[in-house]
Amino acid sequence: MQNNSEIPLKEQNIVLIGFMGVGKTTIGSHLARKLYRDFVDIDQEIEQEYNMPTTEIFKTYGEKRFREIEKEHILKLCSNTRLKIISVGGGAFLQEEVKQACLASSIVFFLDLNWDSWKDRLKMLIDTRPNLQNKTLEEIEELFRSRQDIYALNHSKIDTDQLDAEEVADYIIQTLKLGWELYEPTRGLN
Ligand SMILES: Nc1ncnc2c1ncn2[C@@H]1O[C@H](COP(=O)(O)OP(=O)(O)OP(=O)(O)O)[C@@H](O)[C@H]1O
Ligand SMILES: O=C(O)C1=C[C@@H](O)[C@@H](O)[C@H](O)C1
Ligand SMILES: [Mg+2]
Secondary structure, eight states: OOOSOSSOGGGSOEEEEOSTTSSHHHHHHHHHHHHTOEEEEHHHHHHHHHTSOHHHHHHHHOHHHHHHHHHHHHHHHHHHOOSEEEEOOTTGGGSHHHHHHHHHHSEEEEEEOOHHHHHTTHHHHTTTOGGGTTOOHHHHHHHHHHHHHHHSSOSEEEEOTTOOHHHHHHHHHHHHHHHHHHHOSSTTTO
């Protein structure tokens, strides 16, 4: 669970990564409530800044612009904040600089879900995720599989297949407590 950050492990931001629809936003808000921390959802931050949904931002400004704004938001949080729960967009780790900044400053959890479970969620996601639109199921599966590489570097991988969102949040908290105790058992007490 360790990284290069000067920030004590218990105060580092927690970043949730994974493919669209694995539950980063839902689980992140449970986690924030349970740990009494602020929750930041990068997609929602960008939507608020532009005052339009992601699908409209993609149509009006293009994915490239969206990625630039996404990077700005994440880099700022990585360098200026602590104690936050951050859900990043499913494509954020496509940008190497974003990936490295998160891994160096924060505790990064990869929320994993298998394809068969994921595809049952497609109907719920399609209207609001531009990168799922105008694709066949085979193309979406190809995207799903090709994206797994970008999530492979993380501090902890959580298999979410058999768990509801709240159970995943509880599991993350158990993992964190173990990591905090193991790596910094006395920090802050001396
Ligand atoms: N563990 C879970 N079990 C069952 N359903 C879940 C679970 N986690 C999330 N969901 C449901 O899946 C849908 C997508 O979840 P959510 O929006 O949190 O995904 P996301 O990872 O934030 O996606 P994106 O990267 O596109 O923002 C929601 O309808 C949510 O209620
Ligand atoms: O995986 C992706 O490419 C995306 C995921 C969403 O979270 C949004 O960031 C946007 O819809 C793009
Ligand atoms: Mg989300």
